[in-house]
Amino acid sequence: MEFSAADPGTVRPGGRTARVRAAVLRAAGDTLAERGFAHLDLADIARRAEVGRTTVYRRWGTVTGLVADLLADMAEQSLPRTETGSLLGDLKANARLVQRTLADPRQGALFKAVIAAATCESKTAAALHRFYDTRVKEWAPCVQQAVDRGEVPAGTDVHEVIRAVSAPLYYRLLTCGDGLDEAAADRAAEAAATAARAGVYVLG
Incomplete structure (x- = not known):
């Protein structure tokens, strides 16, 4: 769909509150990647982030609240869309961004953990949906520009085209974990563009 997220907190402005948030979100992301959602514990996150336990409980309250903030931060810091002037070029740029994210050992493991948690935890699912919605909306204008240029039919669901680009890459991540290379990304982009x-994505 998206996106590639930078490490949480790396480009946030200064100030103690921002530094605390960045440290806590980084610790939460590391724990998710290393151990999964089931082992996420606010007291442990506070220790790893080297901040007061009370601060973490007061600000985030629950593990799901912390994960929601982590996903919001990742969406905010994800790299912006690339505009190449052609639908295929734009979709390849999107696909390669997704591929690099999911192939990264830390980021891939983090997304697996969050997706697994989202299957049985409604607040995590809602936070994940917001993350993807943000990233799809970031890239959808590329498809609208292709509509405006006459590359694709009027009435095309621009959001569905973006979702179609990353769907095969997530499938690989969750089912076999291999083959997540640029060739796979390019194939996904080419299939979505074709x-x-x-007119496959024309509404109505």
């Missing part, structure tokens, strides 16, 4: 041009 389908979009053929």
